[in-house]
Amino acid sequence: MSSRTVIRGGLVVTATDELTADVLIEDGRVVALAAHGSAYAEGWTADTVIDATGHYVIPGGVDAHTHMELPFGGTFASDTFETGTRAAAWGGTTTIVDFAVQSVGRSLREGLDAWHAKASGRCAIDYAFHMILSDVNESSLKEMDLLVSEGVTSFKLFMAYPGVFYSDDGQILRAMQRSAGNGGLIMMHAENGIAIDVLVEQALAAGRTDPRHHGEVRKVLLEAEATHRAVQLARVAGAPLYVVHVSAREALAELAAARDQGLPVFGETCPQYLFLSTDNLAEPDFEGAKYVCSTPLRPRDHQEALWRGLRTDDLQVVSTDHCPFCFQGQKELGRGDFSKIPNGLPGVENRMDLLHQAVLDGHITRRRWIEIACAAPARMFGLYPKKGTIAPGADADIVIYDPNARHTLSVATQHMNVDYSAYEGRSVTGQVVTVLSRGETVIDRRRFTGRAGHGRFVPRETCQHLT
Numbered sequence: 001m002s003s004r005t006v007i008r009g010g011l012v013v014t015a016t017d018e019l020t021a022d023v024l025i026e027d028g029r030v031v032a033l034a035a036h037g038s039a040y041a042e043g044w045t046a047d048t049v050i051d052a053t054g055h056y057v058i059p060g061g062v063d064a065h066t067h068m069e070l071p072f073g074g075t076f077a078s079d080t081f082e083t084g085t086r087a088a089a090w091g092g093t094t095t096i097v098d099f100a101v102q103s104v105g106r107s108l109r110e111g112l113d114a115w116h117a118k119a120s121g122r123c124a125i126d127y128a129f130h131m132i133l134s135d136v137n138e139s140s141l142k143e144m145d146l147l148v149s150e151g152v153t154s155f156k157l158f159m160a161y162p163g164v165f166y167s168d169d170g171q172i173l174r175a176m177q178r179s180a181g182n183g184g185l186i187m188m189h190a191e192n193g194i195a196i197d198v199l200v201e202q203a204l205a206a207g208r209t210d211p212r213h214h215g216e217v218r219k220v221l222l223e224a225e226a227t228h229r230a231v232q233l234a235r236v237a238g239a240p241l242y243v244v245h246v247s248a249r250e251a252l253a254e255l256a257a258a259r260d261q262g263l264p265v266f267g268e269t270c271p272q273y274l275f276l277s278t279d280n281l282a283e284p285d286f287e288g289a290k291y292v293c294s295t296p297l298r299p300r301d302h303q304e305a306l307w308r309g310l311r312t313d314d315l316q317v318v319s320t321d322h323c324p325f326c327f328q329g330q331k332e333l334g335r336g337d338f339s340k341i342p343n344g345l346p347g348v349e350n351r352m353d354l355l356h357q358a359v360l361d362g363h364i365t366r367r368r369w370i371e372i373a374c375a376a377p378a379r380m381f382g383l384y385p386k387k388g389t390i391a392p393g394a395d396a397d398i399v400i401y402d403p404n405a406r407h408t409l410s411v412a413t414q415h416m417n418v419d420y421s422a423y424e425g426r427s428v429t430g431q432v433v434t435v436l437s438r439g440e441t442v443i444d445r446r447r448f449t450g451r452a453g454h455g456r457f458v459p460r461e462t463c464q465h466l467t
């Protein structure tokens with residue numbers, strides 16, 4: 001039985017075009033777009049007609065950086081694949097790329113299988129995986145080829161967190177050389193973790209234990225230095241590089257300098273670095289713990305550089321690094337010792353709205369909003385044009401978006417499984433109305449109509465197109 005849906009009368013916005021058009025969907029895919037009111041579009045018959053008059057019709061968001069159920073600091077990120085993907089759908093995101101984790105001493109295979117087991121049958125939207133390499137050795141290097149062949153085509157390495165996820169420069173170089181040969185992409189957490197650990201120890205010994213010291217020891221210079229080193233190692237290996245969660249102006253300058261030389265170096269930032277700052281980390285009564293993540297929040301004057309980078313394409317992607325920990329019982333593990341606060345912020349539900357607000361505030365254009373939140377992450381990670389755009393042949397992952405609906409971000413109304421909002425009380429204009437995932441309605445006029453298990457694993461193409 002084939003099913004047909006038509007979305008009528010909305011302003012279709014993609015990364016490249018804006019036009020008032022009708023969209024015809026058949027069996028979960030977009031089959032045609034045509035000018036609203038044209039004889040061609042008027043002739044379409046459908047089982048379901050969605051009236052999008054006065055609304056935008058945009059591709060579903062692609063969040064290329066989430067951590068559902070991540071084990072970290074003796075606890076687990078509080079969103080499961082079920083709660084986290086439902087919240088993503090509420091926020092207009094229809095694909096996540098989550099990070100499977102290789103544990104030290106274990107194989108990539110074991111790590112990936114464990115992530116498949118967590119996600120399978122539970123997701124409300126489609127999902128894919130990157131792999132975190134915590135133990136780069138002869139056998140894990142070989143396994144990288146196997147993962148690429150299974151559609152897990154990107155690998156995160158950490159220059160931070162010695163003793164946990166950390167890789168040294170030799171391990172990083174080997175992994176980059178491997179990815180240069182197999183079409184994989186190395187994603188880098190660029191902070192000098194060895195130096196940071198010295199500063200952590202000194203801060204704690206001096207009694208500087210509050211959350212704000214998390215930001216003070218994780219210095220801008222140590223993000224910039226690691227970013228520079230990652231770029232040089234990638235050059236030596238002849239590999240493309242994607243730097244995750246760029247937060248500092250000086251780190252961005254390293255990426256911009258590399259890109260000016262024509263190197264295949266890419267960068268992502270996250271809403272928390274664009275909208276929050278060290279002021280939040282300094283909130284009294286341990287409230288600052290809600291804003292502990294790494295890379296850390298920076299002084300407010302870094303934000304303008306990040307917005308500029310997003311406009312000039314020195315930064316290509318905004319993803320969330322969604323990694324929620326409840327204030328009660330989880331963030332509290334670090335009372336009296338900021339280094340024990342689990343790192344990460346909730347945000348998978350808020351990204352599309354915050355970036356739409358940035359359109360209204362004049363930081364980016366409407367099409368750039370779709371580029372950095374949908375098209376670029378899909379392209380970067382081998383999901384395009386199946387995901388990230390509205391075009392014939394693409395999956396019908398589509399959001400009907402009301403650009404005029406004003407609402408307030410709050411723990412009281414959010415769907416993420418966490419006991420606070422990092423954006424509590426912030427008013428934004430623009431809200432998701434209806435969401436389709438492969439043509440199925442998962443949010444219908446602000447009611448959740450999806451189901452756990454609708455979402456499918458999406459194997460990704462290699463990242464060879466980046467070089």
Ligand code: URP
Binds near residue numbers: 189245293294323344
């Ligand atoms: O603080 C963060 N970002 N937590 C998640 C792990 C990571 O480094 O991305």
Ligand code: ZN
Binds near residue numbers: 189244245294295
């Ligand atoms: Zn990281």
Ligand code: ZN
Binds near residue numbers: 067323
């Ligand atoms: Zn992360």
Ligand code: ZN
Binds near residue numbers: 055402433
């Ligand atoms: Zn409306």
